[in-house]
Amino acid sequence: MEGAGASIVNQAAELAKREMDSADEEPELPSAIQDLVRRLGGQGEPVTRLHNLNRPQFLEFFPKRASLSTITGWQSQVRLRVLESIASCNTLEILYPGDIFVSFFSRRDISRLTDSEWELVLRRFRHSTVLREIHVDTQLTSGSDAEVESFWLQLGRILNYSSVIELKLIYTRLTARCFLNLASGLRGHSDPKLQSLILYCAWKDSSAVKHVADMINSAPLLETLSLGGYYNDMDDETLGILSQALIHSSSLKEFILEIVDWGTALLLKALAGHDRNRSIERLRLLRVDSDRLGDCLRELLISNPSLKEVELRFLQNRILPMKGKTGETSVLKKLELSVRSKDLLKKGVWKDLLCSMQGNHLTHLDLSHSELDEEAFKDLMGLMRVNLALREIDVSWGKAVQIQEALQQNQKRAVYMSVFREANLTFGDANGGRLFLCGSPRAGKMRCKFSVLPSIYSN
Template structure:
């Protein structure tokens, strides 16, 4: 594995101490001595030449058997061991989470140690997903810069990375700029999904927009609890959305519906830069608002014929009386292929869907049933959603109990046999 004999000896001594600690326990003085040995052993591991790390399938290959850090060990020792064990071998893993320790600065890895730990990422040809956890716990500016510099370099070289999760806590505009510039140098980037979590700091949204623009294959953007969508935020985010010509799906989570309506209107209404290239799939998660707020949202939908799939997840304040009919109107008024709801009507129903068949003219709806086949959206009690009868476009339909069902456009009379 390329590990020096001196390190092998030191490693064996550490294991011997572990066995003694687990078997008999240690005094406070002995624990301090053991902690220091663990500290020195791990430091040796992190200072090994990068080529040696790349020869291993896992960082666990450095150890002959599983090891555990004693609870009496210092926070820094626990941090350093968990960093190595958690990240695994960054050259051969398909998914990597970069998670700085939530201790004070002296307990985290140094910039050079982060560089050695993450450097194998640049030689990883199978990496598909990377998650950068919020770096709010890192007080060292140099350490943060090293992490984002390495990720930015990765974005500039990787042809396999498809999913990038960014927690915005602690991420400055300069950090985001490093990521954007990395993507800019990689026309072969395979990045398909960008998930942004948390409120961005001042000045970072414009760089996020450039990041979106520099990802030529980006199809899915997920904005999760990115803060209030006031006038300034709406302007910045709509400009960011407008910088992508490849975006197909937009997921918005934990935002106010009114702000979402303004954002979508600014980004995709007639006359905007993306009015002809708007997203086709829109997914809303954990949205709360008044009926008036939802009405404003559906007013945006009505003239927007580009959206073919609309999803609601955990929107518990959707009122069936006020919103359900608006959903039906949305399906009727334009070419919407599917509307999915999951955990969005409280206890009334777990999940259901509206499906529109484009072959049929808009002349009402009918309920039909499936046994083993059919839509994957389950309705536990159909009548609790629709009531015994519901009038749609002048036609009355009866909703009966069914395990699986959907609502589709009723075929014209000429097609009914």
């Protein structure tokens, strides 16, 4: 009996030990979590941006704010394991916080993570040499002002130390304080790498613009700047601060304006005339509808020798009114239009535009996003008979072959005209003739026909 009693005691002790060991063991992670943690740790396909934690398989551990209090025990451990894996990942190139704080149940809720959890996740990016882009495309309406400002302060710290080259803020509507937090981080960087700044509906009111200007001034490598999404006016003082930042940004190559009422005023202050920005080569204007746009563009094209490419899309007013003058453009090389014939033909816009292209240096006309009717197409063909600089015209509507043939003829005419210029000869309209070149290296006899141009080219 004693032996039997001892055996029972031993069995009970062994069972208790196994139960204790089992309690210390970590429960098996769900397969989706296992795969994420493994990839964040460098196994399998590299993770280049924050994983989407809004999928159904993650909502048990990353619910909306109201359910955070229910995250305890094993769920809390799994949640921490994921966040630690994100923090230790060294392959993340894109920081897109929306993958964490935007969900089907709780959009724009920054409070899906606590302050300490955001600190844990974002800490890794502060000294990252891999991170290339920060992209936030939603307004953070949930959470207190302090939580939101703390979040943007941490993003500012990332700008302070990391290798970020693009910052994209869309529909964020940040307060001036949030932009101050971002600007202070960029301003404190000893060697900022930022090359692209995209801001669309990014600030809540114009009081934040001075901090936007500060960011531009603090980015010596900035090449692309895009501003848009504002129908409200901007006061002269704020406009002056922004224009001065553009004037002094000597690295800027591309400037984009989309849906802004103050666009023409800014362009005139920053790009037109003497002592203005002379580094911007590409200007893109999208859905900019202003009665002053035509005069503004004309002033830019005749006073800014740096501007090489202009893109105009979805414009509804007069584009380039010439006021009786033709050929008064700069060294513009490329013009891209996205318009329809019914819009162009209103008030003679199309003919004004074609007149502005006579005798200038335009070599590339992109009409691939435009729709021209037969009348507008004939006018375009007429243009090529007077503008010998055109080398390429992009279209997407069934006239490519005819245009290409016309361009080839244009090249032959360019050869003829080079001979004329070399001989210092000028010619008026003629129906046809025979040209004899004497005393020229190309002296010889050459037949060429000249036809009377349409009336819109009579000048």
